[in-house]
Amino acid sequence: MKRRTFLLGTASGFSVLALAACVAPAPVPTTSPSPTTLTPSLVPQPLTVSRTNWSTDPFSRGSFSYAAVGATPEHRAALGQAVDARVFFAGEATAADEPGTVQGARASGLLAASQVRDIAAPGERITIVGAGIAGITAARELVNDGFNVVVIEARDRIGGRIDTVSADWPFPIERGPSFVHNTADSFLDDELTALGVKLLPFVRTPEVRTRAGEVVEVSPLGTQAVAGALSWAANQQQDVSVERALVDSGEASLSKTPNAEGLSDADWLEYEIATKLKVETGATPSQQSAWYTTDSASADDDQIVLGGYSTLLAGDAEGLELLLSSVVNRVAHDDDGVSLRLGTGESLSADRVIVTVPLGVLKDAAIEFSPALPFAHRGAIGALGMGVVDKIWLRFDAPFWETSARLWTIVGEDADFPVWINMMPLTGEPVLMGLIAAENATRLSELDDEAFLAAALTALEPFLAVPDQ
Ligand SMILES: Cc1cc2nc3c(=O)[nH]c(=O)nc-3n(C[C@H](O)[C@H](O)[C@H](O)COP(=O)(O)OP(=O)(O)OC[C@H]3O[C@@H](n4cnc5c(N)ncnc54)[C@H](O)[C@@H]3O)c2cc1C
Incomplete structure (x- = not known):
């Protein structure tokens, strides 16, 4: 699709x-x-x-990535490359298939988790920046593999751009995604239905x-x-x-x-x-x-979610070590590991980090990377668009x-x-x-x-x- x-x-x-x-x-x-x-x-x-x-939201700075003139799928692949096997990237903008969607973001989280799994020693401490679908998916995978995982999230809630609101509404409304795009490999609609979430075909x-x-x-x-x-x-x-x-x-x-x-x-x-x-x-x-x-x-028709997109994250998030309302503003790494600085001035260290913040946050350089990101990453961040x-x-x-x-x-x-x-x-x-x-x-x-x-x-x-x- x-x-x-x-x-x-x-x-x-x-x-x-x-x-x-x-x-x-x-x-x-x-x-x-x-x-x-x-x-x-x-x-x-x-x-x-x-x-x-979404454009003035400091933790999104736009709604989703798009292919700007001159941007190619290679830019997304470049953005998803790990740096020195310490700093990994996930999020919808890095997705090879279905970028800009929930499906794409989730697939990117699975990929980043598998990249970490391939090189990390058992029990290593892995930090994940961002508790959207990419971050929560990666965290769940790595916890299941026995890693020591902490997710750091700037907002006071998980979900990121998946933003379901129930209070004051007769049914849960979706401030972010409302539609499900299935792919050949994944049937999100079936998963949501199995979780008790109501969906209807949308012609x-x-x-x-x-x-x-x-x-x-x-x-x-x-x-x-x-x-x-x-x-x-x-x-x-x-x-x-x-x-x-x-x-x-x-x-x-x-x-x-x-x-x-x-x-x-x-x-x-x-x-x-x-x-x-x-x-x-x-x-x-x-x-x-x-x-x-x-x-x-x-174009194919989609399904509209009527019962709460955020239900998709709830199971995977259960039992994760989450640090909410914590803004990361610096990611530094060397041969020994990574160090993250929070907006409060506190620091955290880990063996590796997966950065899942939206492309808009990277474009605005809201996080400082030390050493600076490689040329290919910077090129990709500049070339891809945030709509x-x-x-x-x-x-x-x-x-x-x-x-x-x-x-x-x-x-x-x-x-x-x-x-x-x-x-x-x-x-x-x-x-x-x-x-x-x-x-x-x-x-x-x-x-x-x-x-x-x-x-x-x-x-x-x-x-x-x-x-x-
Ligand atoms: C209005 C709108 C409509 C959409 N419609 C659809 C749709 O119908 N179907 C569909 O499939 N997709 C849709 N999308 C796209 C979909 O929502 C995204 O592709 C997906 O949710 C992105 O997930 P992610 O994990 O990559 O990013 P996010 O969900 O954005 O997660 C990143 C997380 O990082 C956090 N963060 C940011 N900066 C920092 C920092 N400095 N320190 C710590 N944490 C930080 C953020 O708060 C956020 O929680 C829509 C999006 C929007 C905005």
Whole structure:
């Protein structure tokens, strides 16, 4: 199954169409309306709100890694290389298969544990930085092998980007991953089901509305244009951005003449970018590699987790030695072992360390390595991208919508939240989950909660039930 295949993103600031019209393309300024104006929305105020802000989260600094232009799978492999058999790396960004997913992160934890097992002497002390799925998986493996393991975690909880919240909600909501991507080797859905976690198949067929609230048939033009651009790029000597591939292949040259519904062919390309490319990667088409971006036409459906993704970690975490609320800010090593310095100034020593912190944390050099990481690691950290996708969960007193569609999208408008998931048909509860991605997510990350909510409610207006005449 392809990674994060079902999802969607937003088109504001997208410059392919503008670029297509230029001889010498130049960056095009964003045309998004400012979300900071707190115009009251017609959508009722929700009873409960939960908003994520992964880009400003100091222990994540983004949502998940993506293939930036020029980045290759070799960069992920390089990032996963051990340094002097003392400092090991795991985490979704190092995953050879399914990077950016729970599956990929877990596989990376298994791999790092096997690398340590291959060279460590029995009973050695192994420190693991980060209690996300990669860190907890590695720790469980090594404890089972008889090593003396301690996991150091900056947050006051385990799970990292797996962030299930139950209090104040009629069912557990997921602030991080919500979907399960199975792979040929691993069936996460079966595992979750065996743990008593409820999942449901999630069919990706969206209900598409214009900003005016009109339901329209989705056109295949956008998907076809992106697929055409990616296959054009596959035959080029050098990787280019998805944006460049769309322009240079001619696929972005779509008519801008509106039809009776007010939509043009070009709107469907913007829609494809907004509702798929950006949410799948958290990046703009100008940032994404055309060689390593997946075309959504061949995407499979996923399953949505309704009963708590974090259950996946609970069993493996049981009985582990965990040091919560402890930020590691320096990792030093020599021939004798490793030494870790915490934010409190305390130090810890061990024989080896597995570092599982997100790519965003490494990119921001929030941890100092001594000696400095090798050139290949630094190259990989620089080359790979960290995308941004944020969520807003809203619980209403009663539904203000009439549609029973699970997946809502908006076309022909530069909506900040162009994708919504309607939990009503899935759970019977009037709860919605909105998604915002790439530069829109970064821009709105600066808003306070009130302004962020106002932007989300405005985006929902096309879904308001039409009042009886
Ligand atoms: C909004 C969103 C939606 C997503 N959707 C999906 C989806 O539907 N399906 C899917 O499969 N995947 C999805 N993902 C990706 C998935 O969540 C991640 O790939 C996976 O959880 C990463 O696990 P990890 O162990 O590599 O990293 P993390 O879970 O981030 O674990 C790293 C840990 O390191 C800790 N840490 C950071 N810095 C320090 C420090 N200095 N000292 C000590 N500890 C530190 C962090 O607090 C964290 O606990 C989504 C992610 C987000 C954010």
